[in-house]
Amino acid sequence: MAHPKRKTSKTRRDKRRTHYKATPATLSTCSNCGAAVKYHRVCPECGHYRGKLAVDKDVSA
Amino acid sequence: MRHRKGFNHLGRTNTHRKAMLSNMASSLILQKRITTTTAKAKALRSYIEPLITKSKNDTTHSRRVVFSYLRNKYALSELFREISPKVIQRPGGYTRILKTGNRLGDNAEMCIIELVDYNENMLDDKPAKGKSTRRRRGSGKKKTGEASAATAVAAGTEDATPAETAEEKEAGEENAETEVQEESKGEAKTSEEKPETEVKEEPEAEKKATEGKAEAKEKEEKKEGDKAADKEEDKKE
Numbered sequence: 001m002a003h004p005k006r007k008t009s010k011t012r013r014d015k016r017r018t019h020y021k022a023t024p025a026t027l028s029t030c031s032n033c034g035a036a037v038k039y040h041r042v043c044p045e046c047g048h049y050r051g052k053l054a055v056d057k058d059v060s061a
Numbered sequence: 062m063r064h065r066k067g068f069n070h071l072g073r074t075n076t077h078r079k080a081m082l083s084n085m086a087s088s089l090i091l092q093k094r095i096t097t098t099t100a101k102a103k104a105l106r107s108y109i110e111p112l113i114t115k116s117k118n119d120t121t122h123s124r125r126v127v128f129s130y131l132r133n134k135y136a137l138s139e140l141f142r143e144i145s146p147k148v149i150q151r152p153g154g155y156t157r158i159l160k161t162g163n164r165l166g167d168n169a170e171m172c173i174i175e176l177v178d179y180n181e182n183m184l185d186d187k188p189a190k191g192k193s194t195r196r197r198r199g200s201g202k203k204k205t206g207e208a209s210a211a212t213a214v215a216a217g218t219e220d221a222t223p224a225e226t227a228e229e230k231e232a233g234e235e236n237a238e239t240e241v242q243e244e245s246k247g248e249a250k251t252s253e254e255k256p257e258t259e260v261k262e263e264p265e266a267e268k269k270a271t272e273g274k275a276e277a278k279e280k281e282e283k284k285e286g287d288k289a290a291d292k293e294e295d296k297k298e
């Protein structure tokens with residue numbers, strides 16, 4: 001079996017990792033309160049989903 | 062390769078997984094809404110929906126079958142007494158999964174799984190939607206019973222007079238066209254007398270026409286028109 005001849009130096013490792021980038025989350029705005037919401041998620045601020053009250057924050061904690 | 066990976070094992074042995082799903086199903090039945098991870102909720106959904114369907118037929122056998130899955134007599138009685146009459150009209154899809162974001166600690170995707178008929182806020186005009194099928198083909202049980210009579214009549218005429226068909230086809234089609242026009246007028250007026258007269262005209266057309274398909278279409282259109290008229294009447298009331 002083939003083996004690496006040298007340990008990968010910190011420089012080589014870090015240079016490889018320069019292309020690892022986080023992608024920003026795609027957000028929409030809540031139709032009820034206008035907060036930024038991830039798609040297909042209940043609004044974390046007001047508990048609305050698709051224009052209706054899905055999760056009542058006061059009742060279900 | 063995803064060969065032989067039919068379902069999510071949830072990182073558990075068979076017995077562990079079954080015990081967990083059984084407990085979760087009992088909790089969901091008793092509480093109507095539980096917060097869990099999305100993966101578990103999806104596994105629970107496919108576990109509990111057949112049980113709810115089973116509960117629509119309240120017999121000793123079905124109770125025993127469901128109990129073998131739930132292993133909780135309180136959940137069992139709650140399911141058969143309270144939940145099953147409430148969901149009797151619903152053709153499957155008794156649960157709803159609402160994703161609520163990721164959990165602190167392990168960043169697991171969390172959700173709320175709930176029984177659809179117990180969330181008052183999300184309910185709306187769904188019962189009306191459920192009745193009217195949106196399928197174009199494969200007519201439901203209601204229609205087949207009524208339509209079978211028409212097809213039977215048409216089939217009888219086919220067997221009896223195959224030679225005469227060609228001329229009478231055209232006549233029947235013409236009748237059909239005129240009838241359709243009448244229907245459109247009738248729908249606009251939404252009078253109760255129109256549908257009755259049309260029904261009387263139908264049998265004659267059936268005898269003449271050989272193609273049952275055209276007739277069935279007409280009938281369906283009429284039914285829809287009648288339904289629309291009925292709905293409007295309901296609204297007036």
Ligand SMILES: [Zn+2]
Nearest residue numbers: 030033043046
């Ligand atoms: Zn909101």
